[in-house]
Amino acid sequence: KQEVTQIPAALSVPEGENLVLNCSFTDSAIYNLQWFRQDPGKGLTSLLLIQSSQREQTSGRLNASLDKSSGRSTLYIAASQPGDSATYLCAVWGGYQKVTFGTGTKLQVIP
Amino acid sequence: NAGVMQNPRHLVRRRGQEARLRCSPMKGHSHVYWYRQLPEEGLKFMVYLQKENIIDESGMPKERFSAEFPKEGPSILRIQQVVRGDSAAYFCASSPLGTEEKLFFGSGTQLSVL
Numbered sequence: 001k002q003e004v005t006q007i008p009a010a011l012s013v014p015e016g017e018n019l020v021l022n023c024s025f026t027d028s029a030i031y032n033l034q035w036f037r038q039d040p041g042k043g044l045t046s047l048l049l050i051q052s053s054q055r056e057q058t059s060g061r062l063n064a065s066l067d068k069s070s071g072r073s074t075l076y077i078a079a080s081q082p083g084d085s086a087t088y089l090c091a092v093w094g095g096y097q098k099v100t101f102g103t104g105t106k107l108q109v110i111p
Numbered sequence: 112n113a114g115v116m117q118n119p120r121h122l123v124r125r126r127g128q129e130a131r132l133r134c135s136p137m138k139g140h141s142h143v144y145w146y147r148q149l150p151e152e153g154l155k156f157m158v159y160l161q162k163e164n165i166i167d168e169s170g171m172p173k174e175r176f177s178a179e180f181p182k183e184g185p186s187i188l189r190i191q192q193v194v195r196g197d198s199a200a201y202f203c204a205s206s207p208l209g210t211e212e213k214l215f216f217g218s219g220t221q222l223s224v225l
Binding site for chain 1: 142144146153154156159166167202204206212213214215216217218219221
């Protein structure tokens with residue numbers, strides 16, 4: 001059974017700081033990994049999708065990396081802004097279209 | 112191309128009533144997933160459906176909960192005889208068939224059981 005863990009569970013940083021969010025998964029036989037953000041009371045917004053054959057994806061100030069062999073992905077946020085405050089979730093795609101979500105990291109960027 | 116549409120946005124039910132949550136996937140998407148999220152907790156998988164088929168319902172409670180995705184119309188998550196513990200946000204996500212494994216989420220239905 002796939003288990004996905006995100007560390008830290010919560011993070012508070014001053015504006016402008018670069019930061020890294022971590023996602024670990026127990027079964028390395030994955031197809032894709034997707035990062036989302038969720039704002040309070042809202043649905044999930046897709047940030048980045050990394051296919052299993054890729055090692056990283058970039059979108060603006062965001063960079064996500066994937067190391068399947070070690071069961072890890074990181075989301076790097078450069079020059080953080082208060083608008084980045086949200087909960088960040090990673091999700092891994094296994095066989096038979098099974099998608100397992102991580103526990104989430106709640107980020108607060110302080111102005 | 113409208114996104115994943117869920118309705119109602121908020122649903123209030125008294126204990127013992129039935130709750131019906133609807134999800135219209137994005138155009139061209141034939142895979143639908145339902146997730147439940149309790150306050151301050153992560154997303155818990157409930158069920159995965161394709162048109163007219165339940166593929167994986169391993170996360171669905173055995174009693175009172177059912178889901179369908181008919182040939183025509185939205186996917187329905189049905190909760191019979193609701194209890195207070197059913198109060199949660201229910202999210203639907205859709206994915207295209209075979210082209211790209213990527214989830215697109217709706218805004219969710221907040222179910223409150225009085």
